[in-house]
Amino acid sequence: MHVFIVYAHPSEDSFTRQARDKFIEGLLAAGHSYVLSDLYKMNFKADLSEAEYLRDANYRDYPPVAADVLEEQRKINACDALVFIYPVFWTEAPAKLVGWFDRVWTYGFAYGERGMKRLDKALCLCIAGKSPEDLERCGELAAMRSVMLGDRIADRAAAGQMIVLGSTAKKNMQAREANWDKNLQTAFRAGLEL
Numbered sequence: 034m035h036v037f038i039v040y041a042h043p044s045e046d047s048f049t050r051q052a053r054d055k056f057i058e059g060l061l062a063a064g065h066s067y068v069l070s071d072l073y074k075m076n077f078k079a080d081l082s083e084a085e086y087l088r089d090a091n092y093r094d095y096p097p098v099a100a101d102v103l104e105e106q107r108k109i110n111a112c113d114a115l116v117f118i119y120p121v122f123w124t125e126a127p128a129k130l131v132g133w134f135d136r137v138w139t140y141g142f143a144y145g146e147r148g149m150k151r152l153d154k155a156l157c158l159c160i161a162g163k164s165p166e167d168l169e170r171c172g173e174l175a176a177m178r179s180v181m182l183g184d185r186i187a188d189r190a191a192a193g194q195m196i197v198l199g200s201t202a203k204k205n206m207q208a209r210e211a212n213w214d215k216n217l218q219t220a221f222r223a224g225l226e227l
């Protein structure tokens with residue numbers, strides 16, 4: 034498969050960055066190819082302009098879609114699977130990635146008369162400070178699944194999956210270190226078994 038990875042973490046010095054590299058190792062070991070958008074590195078513009086808002090809220094086809102958005106849409110239509118790798122910030126993706134959806138999921142591409150191909154698979158690999166059990170108990174995992182897979186992906190992919198690598202918060206170094214290898218193995222396997 035050809036995989037488009039949308040990655041959003043502001044720092045290279047992070048567990049998320051290591052999880053991303055392990056995931057890619059797994060992908061390559063399975064014989065997949067990939068292309069990467071590193072949203073912070075690209076300085077991807079995450080805020081919708083007024084003109085973009087008016088186009089997408091009023092369902093009209095002007096102004097033309099911006100070149101940076103067209104490039105992201107081209108990568109989507111050239112891939113079989115779309116993978117999001119990001120840390121959980123306040124039970125959401127970082128604002129940079131939320132803004133990516135605001136701008137890239139345009140009218141005429143992701144809704145309306147869709148130009149977007151139907152993908153084989155969409156995967157969210159989320160890195161969380163809390164443990165998966167805590168996220169589940171508070172309903173936060175269900176909320177994240179509902180927003181990412183239920184709304185943003187929905188029927189745009191034949192299969193959707195969310196994998197959470199948990200207990201990575203620096204304020205609980207003991208749990209972060211205890212789960213480090215297991216989490217990296219999960220990331221590797223996610224790439225291998227995509």
Ligand SMILES: Cc1cc2nc3c(=O)[nH]c(=O)nc-3n(C[C@H](O)[C@H](O)[C@H](O)COP(=O)(O)O)c2cc1C
Pocket residue numbers: 042046047048049050120121122123124125160161162163164200201202203
């Ligand atoms: C602004 C901010 C908000 C965060 N919100 C959450 C949250 O809602 N739930 C959670 O489990 N972790 C949360 N975290 C922890 C991050 O997911 C954290 O970045 C994660 O432990 C990954 O570590 P890394 O940054 O070294 O990759 C938050 C961190 C920051 C900086």
